[in-house]
Amino acid sequence: MxxxxxxxxxxxxxxxxxxxxxxxxxxxxxxxxxxxxxxxxxxxxxxxxxxxxxxxxxxxxxSSPNEEKLTTREREVLMYLAEGKTNREIADLLHVSIKTVGTHRQNLMRKLGLETIADLVKYAIRKGLVSPSQH
Known part of the structure; x- marks a missing residue:
């Protein structure tokens, strides 16, 4: 090898x-x-x-190896989720469908090994993507 x-x-x-x-x-x-x-x-x-x-x-x-694999769009979705935005609001902001936002959310959870939106929010706060006062 x-x-x-x-x-x-x-x-x-x-x-x-x-x-x-x-x-x-x-x-x-x-x-x-x-x-x-x-x-x-x-x-x-x-x-x-x-x-x-x-x-x-x-x-x-x-960062973790999995975090390195997040796409720019997945990072955007993560930031908006952590700010408390709904899937509809995120879809409107990013000019994509609600289903696309849901897919990004599922990919985030899979890549980061998280199970809930709350886990994603905690992760984003821990990584400094959003401050605790924003949520």
Whole structure:
């Protein structure tokens, strides 16, 4: 395997429990198999460095990997929901249908792992997208 940030992310999204480079020593391969077999995650040295840097980036940016995937429109919908706007009001503001707003809302909840509008509002306040006094 090769050490590329996007490739590593996609591998873990697909369910990989370990990652090492194809030019690793045979002893490292044996160690990786044992580690994964024992239900632990194995990262080769160069891969662990990349994963650590990715994590540090997300922590410093104050965002989660899922938040990075939000579209500009989803961020707009989130902001308006947090301000207490109805789906109809958001649809009018964005010049889209109510159904489109509902789809954006569902995508937001799925991507952020949230279940209710209240969760979305709390999330938006926590992330500074809207102040508590606005809601």
């Amino acid at each position: 090769y050490a590329d940030r996007n490739f590593i992310s996609e591998m873990f999204k697909a369910g990989a429990k370990g990652f090492l480079l194809k030019d690793c020593a045979s002893s490292e391969l044996v160690e990786a198999v044992k580690t994964v077999y024992n239900d632990r995650v194995y990262l080769g040295p160069s891969v662990s460095d990349i994963v650590a840097k990715m994590y540090i980036h997300f922590v410093q940016q104050g």
